[in-house]
Amino acid sequence: MSLKSPYSPPRSKDKATPPAVQGLTSFPRELHLNILTFLRATDLSALQRTCSTFNKRDLIVDVVDHAANEVYPPDLTVGFDTPSVSGEVKSLAALTKSNTKAEDSEEATGATPVTLEKVYTYEMLRNMETLVVARVLSRPEPPIHERDTCFYVSKSWCRAALRWLEVQEEERKEKLERQRAAAEEARVAAAATAALTSPKGGKGKNNRNHHPGSSGKKKKMSRKEQRQRDRRMSDAMPPWSNINNDLICEHGDLKQCSGKSARARRRTMDKQAWKVLKKLYPDSVQLEASVGNSGCLMCAAEAQTIKKQESDRKEEEKAERRKPLACPLVRGFYSRGNKGYPINCLVPPTAVPLDLETMVKSDECLGESLLAPLPLEQGSRCPLKPGVYSAFPRSWCHRWRKFIKSGEGGLPPAPDASEVLCEAHNLPLVPPHLESFLCGETSTLLSGNSMGFGSPNVNEDGEEVAAMPPATVSRASVSDADTLQALRAAGFSELEVHAQRLAMIGLEEEREQIIHPLRQVEECNEAEILQKRSITNEQLDRENRVVVEILTDDEVTALEKWWPRVHSTYALRFAVVANSATRDESEILWSTVPCRECDPSSRSTADFVMRSRLQKRGYR
Numbered sequence: 001m002s003l004k005s006p007y008s009p010p011r012s013k014d015k016a017t018p019p020a021v022q023g024l025t026s027f028p029r030e031l032h033l034n035i036l037t038f039l040r041a042t043d044l045s046a047l048q049r050t051c052s053t054f055n056k057r058d059l060i061v062d063v064v065d066h067a068a069n070e071v072y073p074p075d076l077t078v079g080f081d082t083p084s085v086s087g088e089v090k091s092l093a094a095l096t097k098s099n100t101k102a103e104d105s106e107e108a109t110g111a112t113p114v115t116l117e118k119v120y121t122y123e124m125l126r127n128m129e130t131l132v133v134a135r136v137l138s139r140p141e142p143p144i145h146e147r148d149t150c151f152y153v154s155k156s157w158c159r160a161a162l163r164w165l166e167v168q169e170e171e172r173k174e175k176l177e178r179q180r181a182a183a184e185e186a187r188v189a190a191a192a193t194a195a196l197t198s199p200k201g202g203k204g205k206n207n208r209n210h211h212p213g214s215s216g217k218k219k220k221m222s223r224k225e226q227r228q229r230d231r232r233m234s235d236a237m238p239p240w241s242n243i244n245n246d247l248i249c250e251h252g253d254l255k256q257c258s259g260k261s262a263r264a265r266r267r268t269m270d271k272q273a274w275k276v277l278k279k280l281y282p283d284s285v286q287l288e289a290s291v292g293n294s295g296c297l298m299c300a301a302e303a304q305t306i307k308k309q310e311s312d313r314k315e316e317e318k319a320e321r322r323k324p325l326a327c328p329l330v331r332g333f334y335s336r337g338n339k340g341y342p343i344n345c346l347v348p349p350t351a352v353p354l355d356l357e358t359m360v361k362s363d364e365c366l367g368e369s370l371l372a373p374l375p376l377e378q379g380s381r382c383p384l385k386p387g388v389y390s391a392f393p394r395s396w397c398h399r400w401r402k403f404i405k406s407g408e409g410g411l412p413p414a415p416d417a418s419e420v421l422c423e424a425h426n427l428p429l430v431p432p433h434l435e436s437f438l439c440g441e442t443s444t445l446l447s448g449n450s451m452g453f454g455s456p457n458v459n460e461d462g463e464e465v466a467a468m469p470p471a472t473v474s475r476a477s478v479s480d481a482d483t484l485q486a487l488r489a490a491g492f493s494e495l496e497v498h499a500q501r502l503a504m505i506g507l508e509e510e511r512e513q514i515i516h517p518l519r520q521v522e523e524c525n526e527a528e529i530l531q532k533r534s535i536t537n538e539q540l541d542r543e544n545r546v547v548v549e550i551l552t553d554d555e556v557t558a559l560e561k562w563w564p565r566v567h568s569t570y571a572l573r574f575a576v577v578a579n580s581a582t583r584d585e586s587e588i589l590w591s592t593v594p595c596r597e598c599d600p601s602s603r604s605t606a607d608f609v610m611r612s613r614l615q616k617r618g619y620r
Contacts, residue, residue, distance in 0.1 A: 025053045036063045037071055040280070041126035048122060057119065064120035068128060072276060076135050080128040081118065127172075129280060134165050136273045151274040152254065152266045152287040154247050160239050167236040243277060243284040253296035254287050256303060321404055329558040333397075333551060334404060338533070340394070340445040341437075341550040345385045348495065381440045382586045384576045388553040391434055391572040392417050394446070397549050414563035415556065417572045419546050427595035428572050431544040438574075438588050445550060447536055545600055548572065 024032075036044060036054070044063065048055045068077040137158050142150055221229070242248075247266060249255040257265065268289045269277070278284055287293075294300075325331045332342065392415050399412045420428050437445045487497050540547045551559075556571060573591040 025051070029059070032059065033062055033066060037066055041122045041129055044125065045122045060122065061118070061120045064122075064125050064128070067125060071279065072128070072132050073272065076132045076276065077128055080131050081120070081124060130165050130168060132276060133161060133280060136269075136276050137162055139269075139273060141268050142270050146270075147268055147289050148291065149271050150268040150289040151271070152244065152247060152289050153269045153274070153277070154244050155265055155267050156246055157239055157243050158267065160237060163236045164238055239281075241281055241283040243281055244287055247287060248285050249296045249299045251296050251298050252285060253299070254293060256295035256299045317407060321407055324559070324562050325404065327558050329552075329555045333555050333559070334401060336549075338446055340548075341384070342552055342555070345387065345389075345552060346383055347381075347385055382438050382576055382588065383440060384438070384550075384586075386576050386578045386586060388573065388575045390417070390551050390553065390556045391420070391431075391548040391574070392551060393419050394547040394549050414566040414569050415559055415571070416569040417548070418570045420548070420572050421570070422595045422598040424598055425595050427598075428590070428592050429545060429598055429600035430572075430590075430594045431546055431548055431600055433540060433544050434548055434550075438576075446540065446547070543601055 024035075027035075032054070036047075036059075039047070044054075044060075048060070068074070068080060247255055266289075274286070278286070325334055332344075336342070396412060396415060399409055400415075402408050403411055417428075420431070422429050433442070433445065433447070436442045484497060484501075487500060492500070553573075560566075560569075575589045575591075577587045577589055579585045579587055
């Protein structure tokens, strides 16, 4: 039984050239032409050097002519065979043979028809490709209403391609210039040889056109010009095979980007131009520039997922940071603002008791207006209730509040007041603004000594004047003497009467706002408030070495729970003790005796520049 397949081709008797060995070389010429048109000029040049079958002049001419007329649009290839593009185009004289009879008659007559044919090379095909790419990239972008049939092209690729084409053009011109110079030198050398061998001894016509002092060589490029040229051509790289490599995402689709970034990275190209570029760079990914193509949907979904995860992470971090605010004591310290002390620990103001006749006289002096606010008793006494308090640097308080609000700066270390210790004795230095506040000399803690009441003020003449009283609770006036008398007769104490007066002040202000809607109240805008606050902070920094805030002992205990690993920190602790002899006065007791020898103001840390008089005399 034979194992030979019925479909196997019969073996050739000629063992030298079997059909299976012939391969592509046995294909007809038309098929060769169609196959070769799919290759670039560099590939065709390598094929020409490899196989003698494809190293035929007529085949090369047909391939170049087919590419110029059929593969690329003729309007893009026109002029590729001109000297300005491909250099000098040579022609070849070829004999035309019609038939045997005509050939015999021509031989009999002795006339042989000769035609001139252009000699195309694959180098000219390469010049044609560069010309096509340059003309395609030089086209303007189509209008917006025609972009439904257009495609995206990377602008960075276009710039790189044009730069590369420019460098290639310069190199081609330099090559032609070198060839011309070599030909000119050869011609001059031949002319000189002929002149020497001539009977006239070099005095003939061949030597007339040369100047005696000229060498016939072009001026050489200087080193500076050579460096500039090398630097200009060094950054030129061949364009990458995928035109839209920087426009596609990991999924092979159009990358998501903003409108401004898209205009800077993309450009649109019509369908014909894209086909030409796709022919030259087949690895390119096609990206349609239609209106609905906003980008890769998978990338958009991943971006939304990442955005949602980032938002959830920030919310979790925010909730984790704000856990201490669940404690009322910590929340009160966080929302204290710029006061610097616990408001609920202030001693309520006591009203000065007035006689009915004095109140009636003040009412008659005011005329039709209501009574003035009840005056409050003033004195140099501590404004805090009896209890244990601690003072911590204001810088730490600001850092902790900033972390709780936005997470900026990270979690600060445990509360510590070691900054107030002096370097000489390691004892606490009581800041002047804290001591003034505890002694009742200033109305607020975070204000300069010259801004509060009780501190000496200086007028324009340099004389001390009495300090202004603290700001009253309200500017409005309320009620009359009969109302106050009725409240006292009903058994209200002076504090309760004062509270009623404050409530009636608010009602009076609301009534005035309703009656006079066009009344304009002068209020500082936000810029003025920030400016005043910065001025106050600068004054505090000038007057105090360390600016502190006051916390209650319960607030400090609640804060220290969030640093469980820290067991020992220093706190400037003091106690406000009521005096048993006089109920209105109180005493300040410090846990550590303050240092009275060192200066607690900022002057102790100021830098002084000492100038030596000997430097002027030349001694150093």
